[in-house]
Amino acid sequence: MQEAMIEIEGLRKVYASGFEALKGVDLSIRRGEIFALLGPNGAGKTTLISVVCGLVNPSAGHVRVGSHDILEEFREARSRIGLVPQELTNEAFSTVWDTVSFSRGLFGKPKNPGHIEKVLRSLSLWDKRKNRLITLSGGMKRRVLIAKALAHEPEVLFLDEPTAGVDVELRRDMWEVVRGLRDNGVTIILTTHYIEEAEEMADRIGVIRNGELVLVEDKHQLMRSLGSKELTLHLHEPVSAVPTALERFDLRLAEDGHALVYSYDASREDSDHQGSIADLLASVESAGLSFKDLHTRQSSLEEIFVNLVRERA
Structure with a gap:
């Protein structure tokens, strides 16, 4: 087991209005992993990040960053965190060099022009x-x-919607930087509306809804356990209905009658898949049908996320 970099226990946040933004969240994030936090608007993602970063006080519970309590050892905990917020909050008339150097100084770090140059070059800002x-x-x-x-060489980096409004080329550059940071042991926590980014980048996925963490799972395990696969057979000649001999496979007929679609559970063993598909193909031929092509597809993380949130609703 990798060392836990962030430990959250029983975290609650109730605002003065009575709104409960976080409801007993428990979460452990390992050192050097990329953790994607997904959820609809208003689910509690930004509140959770704000509490861990010391911007919002919790109503109950404990949070430790690198074994330092965020309330009792605020300076030690906060110095390990870098935060990229959603909003563009920069000093309009400062230069790029000055504003990045100033951020390093805020954490009491000595001047290090070499590090600032490295950061700026990695982000194509030099x-x-x-x-x-x-x-x-x-x-x-x-x-x-x-x-x-x-700028202050954090051990944890929070990215709250980091690529919102960013063009494709810029987004790719950012993710190359993120991969490099992860390879150097930095823990990355990101929220994003571009779920394909989480599918490509994340090691683990957490889903939050109405202030509750409803699921935390390894990305690949999540896609295996909650996903599904489809095999589509493109027929030479259209049919008006699924032949009686094939009804046991619960096939779906395409609207134009030119394709049969077979859905199966992605969590089953490959040997089970191969056996059932071989049986299906033999049965199709026995039913007098011939197909000119076939292809398979697996549920995307976005489909799994949408279905999961809908079910929990």
Whole structure:
């Protein structure tokens, strides 16, 4: 087992209005993993991040970052965290170099021009280092936010919707940086509306809804256990109905009658899949049908997420 970098126990947050944003959240995040926190708007993602980062006080529970309690050992805990917020909150008239260097100084770190240069180059900001922030595009400003979060060499990096409004090329560059950080032992926690990013990047997935953490699972295990697969047979000649001899396979007929779709559980063993598919193909031929092509597809993380949230609703 990898060492826990973040430990959350019984975390609750109730605002003065009486709204309960977090309802007894328990979560452990390992050092050096990428953890994706998914949930609909208003589910509690940003509140959870804000509590861990010391921006919002919890109503109950305990949070430790690198074994340091966020309330009793605030400075030690907070110095290990870098946060990239959703909002673009930069000083408009500062230069890129100055604002990133200032962020390092806020944590009491000595000047290290070499590290600042490395961060700026990794985010393709080196050529913009003398530019005032007011002159940058929205995507470049978001890169500056990431640079500020990395200035003090944190062990944990929170990315709250980091690629919102960012073009595809910029997004790819950011994820290359994230992969490099993970490879160097930095723990990454991200929230995103681009679920394909979580599917590509994350080691584990957590789903939060109405302030409750309803699921935490290894990404691949999640897709195996909750996903499904489909085998589509494209027929040479259309049929008006599924032949009686094939009804036991619970096939779905395409609207134009040119394809038969077989759905099966992705969590079953490959040998089971192969046996049932071989049986299906033999039965199709026995029923007098011939097919010109076949292909398979597996549920995406987005489909699993949407179905899971709908079921828990």
